[in-house]
Amino acid sequence: MSRREPLRGEMPHGSMWGRVGAMVLRHLYLMRSSWPRVVELAYWPTIQMVIWGFVTLYLLQSSSVIANAAGVLVTAVILWDVLFRGQLGFTLSFIEEIWSRNLGNLAVSPLRPHELLVALTVMSFLRTLIGVLPATGLAILFYGISIYDLGLPLVAFVACLLVMSWALGMLVSSLILRVGQGAENVAWLAIFLLAPISSVYYPVSVLPPWLQAIAWCFPMTPTFEGMRAILIHGTFRPDLLVQALALDGVYLAIGAAVFLYTFRVARRHGLLLQQGE
Amino acid sequence: MQARPARLWPRRGRHAICGRVSQQPPSGGAPAIEIHELTKRFGDFTAVDRLSFSVAPGETVALLGGNGAGKTTTISMLLGLLLPSGGSVRMLGCDMARHPHRVLHRINFSSPYVDLPRRLTVGQNLGFFARLYGIPDRRARLDELAHALDLEGIWNKRTGRLSAGQKTRVSLAKALINRPEVLLLDEPTASLDPDTADWLRSYLERYQAERHAAILLASHNMAEVERLCDRVVMLKAGRLVDEATPAALLRKYGRTNLEEVFLDIARDRRSEHLPAPPAEHSHHTEGGEL
Numbered sequence: 001m002s003r004r005e006p007l008r009g010e011m012p013h014g015s016m017w018g019r020v021g022a023m024v025l026r027h028l029y030l031m032r033s034s035w036p037r038v039v040e041l042a043y044w045p046t047i048q049m050v051i052w053g054f055v056t057l058y059l060l061q062s063s064s065v066i067a068n069a070a071g072v073l074v075t076a077v078i079l080w081d082v083l084f085r086g087q088l089g090f091t092l093s094f095i096e097e098i099w100s101r102n103l104g105n106l107a108v109s110p111l112r113p114h115e116l117l118v119a120l121t122v123m124s125f126l127r128t129l130i131g132v133l134p135a136t137g138l139a140i141l142f143y144g145i146s147i148y149d150l151g152l153p154l155v156a157f158v159a160c161l162l163v164m165s166w167a168l169g170m171l172v173s174s175l176i177l178r179v180g181q182g183a184e185n186v187a188w189l190a191i192f193l194l195a196p197i198s199s200v201y202y203p204v205s206v207l208p209p210w211l212q213a214i215a216w217c218f219p220m221t222p223t224f225e226g227m228r229a230i231l232i233h234g235t236f237r238p239d240l241l242v243q244a245l246a247l248d249g250v251y252l253a254i255g256a257a258v259f260l261y262t263f264r265v266a267r268r269h270g271l272l273l274q275q276g277e
Numbered sequence: 278m279q280a281r282p283a284r285l286w287p288r289r290g291r292h293a294i295c296g297r298v299s300q301q302p303p304s305g306g307a308p309a310i311e312i313h314e315l316t317k318r319f320g321d322f323t324a325v326d327r328l329s330f331s332v333a334p335g336e337t338v339a340l341l342g343g344n345g346a347g348k349t350t351t352i353s354m355l356l357g358l359l360l361p362s363g364g365s366v367r368m369l370g371c372d373m374a375r376h377p378h379r380v381l382h383r384i385n386f387s388s389p390y391v392d393l394p395r396r397l398t399v400g401q402n403l404g405f406f407a408r409l410y411g412i413p414d415r416r417a418r419l420d421e422l423a424h425a426l427d428l429e430g431i432w433n434k435r436t437g438r439l440s441a442g443q444k445t446r447v448s449l450a451k452a453l454i455n456r457p458e459v460l461l462l463d464e465p466t467a468s469l470d471p472d473t474a475d476w477l478r479s480y481l482e483r484y485q486a487e488r489h490a491a492i493l494l495a496s497h498n499m500a501e502v503e504r505l506c507d508r509v510v511m512l513k514a515g516r517l518v519d520e521a522t523p524a525a526l527l528r529k530y531g532r533t534n535l536e537e538v539f540l541d542i543a544r545d546r547r548s549e550h551l552p553a554p555p556a557e558h559s560h561h562t563e564g565g566e567l
Contacts, residue, residue: 023409101390105391105451109383109409110411
């Protein structure tokens with residue numbers, strides 16, 4: 001598409017990536033100004049990894065199953081945190097705009113709602129990296145367990161979980177936009193509703209058959225089953241990866257559609273100017 | 278009053294309307310703001326009721342009314358923050374309910390209902406908004422604003438630690454960052470001391486004169502309105518009850534200042550003070566209400 005040259009004295013209004021970059025920079029400024037925010041990002045993933053590392057060491061002494069796949073639990077914990085931190089990173093970046101009463105400024109700027117989604121997604125990715133990378137390093141240092149031993153499939157697993165985390169982040173942010181800050185706790189709790197059926201720490205086969213059917217409807221189940229297939233049986237299951245990616249596509253489309261619809265509803269009800277502390 | 282250096286902006290030779298370019302001078306073009314039968318209902322409550330008025334480029338218009346009269350709701354609809362229940366809003370020729378992003382880069386606003394991120398410094402905040410609005414030669418524009426609005430001394434200070442007057446100057450810098458052709462200001466001098474408020478009015482007068490911008494101002498400060506505004510739109514319970522120049526309103530109500538006019542309207546006392554038939558430039562709407 002051709003772009004009209006700006007006239008003398010007229011302000012051109014930049015590109016989508018310029019606006020997304022501005023949003024990302026704004027959140028990086030915020031993180032730089034507040035070290036507790038950065039520490040908090042890495043705190044829980046590290047603590048979780050340490051606890052489950054000791055559990056693994058204990059089980060190694062008594063279980064041949066665990067001894068055959070020493071890194072399963074720690075790897076599962078770290079990958080679960082990718083999902084959790086990804087969703088939280090998306091939602092908290094959105095809530096920061098509400099806390100700072102900046103949503104009205106953004107809504108009347110050239111930033112479009114879908115660009116806001118892209119910016120929040122980039123922030124989620126960065127926050128997840130900051131949160132999870134130290135835990136992966138410490139897992140190697142403390143227990144000699146490296147999730148990087150998964151090789152290239154690790155990239156696929158992380159991608160599957162991140163995309164699902166963004167979809168969840170969009171749904172939770174929509175709820176907060178619609179209901180207000182009273183729904184803020186949902187940001188922290190939403191993911192745990194799905195934890196029992198995500199097959200993180202146990203195979204999906206331990207669930208009752210009716211719950212297994214539900215579990216397979218979410219991309220976490222094929223992702224964690226795929227992880228176990230590599231770590232326990234040494235086989236890569238492309239069928240599970242394809243299933244996870246297909247489900248990711250569906251949930252991401254639903255999440256984006258709900259967010260954009262909610263943004264429009266917020267314009268109808270005047271919620272964009274009422275949000276704040 | 279503390280003297281601050283004036284800053285001249287380059288004048289625009291041509292006027293762009295909704296992405297297209299008009300060769301007409303701004304004053305001869307379409308209204309910068311045009312609302313027609315604008316209505317907003319929240320359930321059974323009608324916040325804005327069939328409101329119609331326009332603002333020409335280069336004109337400053339005040340939106341007056343008591344609390345709950347519908348000023349902020351009207352401004353929210355003008356900005357596309359709120360969808361109307363009926364009627365239309367056009368800004369620089371664009372339908373704000375349908376295509377707000379075609380003109381949002383040519384508009385800006387300042388409102389007590391929004392804040393700038395408090396943990397960011399003044400420089401970071403303005404740099405962020407300059408990027409968001411795609412300002413070319415960002416550094417020069419930021420320097421220009423810092424100089425014109427006397428922000429150099431607080432450039433590296435966190436926005437959350439500024440005084441009310443400093444915050445207002447920073448908010449105004451944000452509102453002017455894209456050299457808006459339409460500027461919407463919701464109570465711009467509320468909570469300011471008289472000196473800072475007077476300085477801000479002078480600045481707005483200069484900006485309006487230099488850029489030929491359309492300014493819509495919601496205010497409770499009648500002296501401010503008399504000084505700044507070419508025209509006044511009076512609202513009550515979401516309806517337009519009067520629209521005229523400040524001088525015409527004073528003549529019409531037989532008062533010496535706008536505050537008395539405001540009280541007459543707010544307390545339904547208009548008929549007691551009407552000395553003569555409606556004056557020039559004044560048109561009366563929803564007259565049965567008064």
